Amino acid sequence: MFYCAHMVHSHIAHFYALAAPDFVLGPTSDPAERNILGVVAKVGLEIGGEVIKHRAYAQDIQNTIGGKATHPVFGLPGGISKPVTEEERKGFEEKARSEVEFAKFSLKLFNDVVLENKDYLALITGDIYTMKSYYMGLVDSQNRINFYDGDVRVVDEDGKEIVRFSPAEYLDYIAEHTEPWSYLKFPFLKKTGWKGFIEGRESGIYRVSPLARLNVADGMATPLAQAEYEKMYQTLGGKPVHATLAFHWARLIELLYAAERLLDLSQDKEITSPEVRTIPTATPDEGVGIVEAPRGTLIHHYQTDNNGIVQKANLIVATCHNYPAMNMSIKKVAQAAIKKGEEVSEGLLNMVEMAFRAYDPCFGCATHTLPGQMPMEVTIYDSQGEVVRRLSQNLPDR
Template sequence: MRKLTIDPITRLEGHGKITIFLNDDGSVANVYLQIPELRGFEKFCEGRPVADMPQITPRICGVCPEAHHMAATKALDDMFHTEPTSTAKKIRELLYSAFYVTDHTTHFYILGGPDFIMGPDAPVKDRNILGVIAKVGMDLAGQVLNTRKENHWIIQAVGGRQIHPVFGLPGGVSKRISEEDRQKIEEIAKRDVAFAQLSLKVFGDIVLKNKAYVDMIVSDAFTHQTYYMGLVDDKNKVNFYDGKVRVVDPAGKEFVKYSPHEYLDHIAEHVEPWSYTKFPFLKKVGWKGFVDGKDSGVYRATPLSRLNAADGMATPLAQAEYDKMYSTLGGKPVHHTLATHWARLIELLYAAERLLELAQDKEITGPNIRNIPTGKPTEGVGIVEAPSRNFNVRSRISGNWGFLSTSSGRASSTLLITWSRPLSAPAGQARVFECFKRPKH
């Protein structure tokens, strides 16, 4: 038996190692994705002021801190029984849309995409942003860099910082958007929409018109029939910021749609001795190992999964691209893992359109950015869609809560169901829970 090792995995946030065991005839006997370390968030949030959770949990991932910040902030809203003001919700979703534009752009052009753009047989040294610049030309590469820069500016202007934002507070946000900034955001959003359309065209030209790529996308090696999960709005359209969690089975039929507080009825974790990460699965189907199919509780929560789990997109241009993808790939659901890149670009377009809608909403510059919590805090749950997965935060609080006090209102314990990385289990499913529990006394 031969052994192949990929260590470390590159162009990815998070550490990982892949070991592949080959039979004597060269076929694959087993593959292991190992995550080599414990961070310890599950335990070390204990005793910390619960108001700090939107600052602590983003340190799980510096590529998607906005998602952790938002999930923890929403959990605080719920914990304090305080609905954010309408303006505050829109400001949060505006930042979140700009975040999706940057994150999906980063993924497509810098992290995952270079394998596609440079081609399946490109040398390792060329599979990075510099190789991409050489291949697509400085015009498009300049737009990539500019899109990231402009949307990072939005995140900084609205959220306070580009990495690890600070603006989320229970019941609202910490800062208004000025009319001057709104106008600037509106102009950026218009450019984002055009950039997203251009990116879909690039994908069409480079990938879909190349038979070798298309054969790879639809090949058995990259196809798994699993359950799919994603947040949906009240019309079952994809939503990144709010809604219910909808799960569809491998045939595309709704399996369950649940509210945040019900998540523990539906999700559990499996432990394998060879990796520090744990493997979430659908509790009511059960863990049957690393296999796909209707009897296996393995599910995916990715851009493609969100599109599979929803009935469509909430904006017109993204909806047209959604229809095009499914008609090209033979209807819903799509089980080809590599089509995730296509789905990501459709989401990029949706995020850009939604950003533009919010930037043109006159209420976005309103003065009512926060409802101050006054009720007694109990337990809170918050869910958002992270670009690569679905986050679910559940929080409880102990002690006498004083909102800005540091000596009371501390989290008493934390359960965080960590993510499985993009190559774990059949392919690409991940989900995060963060839970701050009441003490046992």
């Protein structure tokens, strides 16, 4: 229930604050307006209020269960920190009902604003935002999406399962490549091997994300989300979907799934049980946990000494899994958008950002610098390797 609330809050924030400006205002619209304030100005204050309200509902559920919504004091060895009271449960149920309605509304908004706009649909299904890759995600015993339990399933570019493994086996299937120009590693499927930054079956590059989860699953575990899942694949020409911008659509389908699960769990008779923790007595030695974070598969692996003190920790987070693909998606848009003899506009920078933004990357956001804008530079070379033009935003003075 806590985790579903977390998904709801994260997916609402990403869609409305980060993805919607590109579609509601347009990819090449004035950057001063292309933000959540512009979205609210266009779709109306009432809808803006609903966004904030439902995001806050999800935060409130996490806050009540976990003490704090961000950095909760909740998960403990052997269970959780405190039980849910009946009064709290009633509040959760009421909020969850509202979240389901809001998720349905969000999908309708996506339909009206994005899918009914032929240009946007062409942008989503077009080649420049398409990348064929393997996909990875957790599934339950019936191959339906599960955010925090089950096996990891990997499918190929045709949607065929190529491996399925339990969390403890992850090192048998995933390895990491390094490049001298980056301190982030590049994970790849061991079975295929690292073949460089290439697309398709021959490459070991895979993707995680809401869309990856839908691609690896045979369906959703809740009825309304299942209907939306079927609609997406029907509209986009069957499974799997390789359209990077469809990550946003998948994110909203997951929003609906998370809201439905939240409602189911808030009505579960066991949810107010006072039995919330069995304190473990054995000294731990090694453990691997895999969950689906909002932006994709998250692996934690710990080894301890005889006193149970952690000696070794390995984390592969969603942004890391997606790092090779992110580089390729960005390159593909830049190469397609820059045409000989044509003016390179600010809109181009945003088209490139859109490829990046779809992954909802989570690089360190915690630095505090002024002016605090996202620095970016695009350098255009001619066929001789000479710099033709540099286009930049928010770079420090040199």
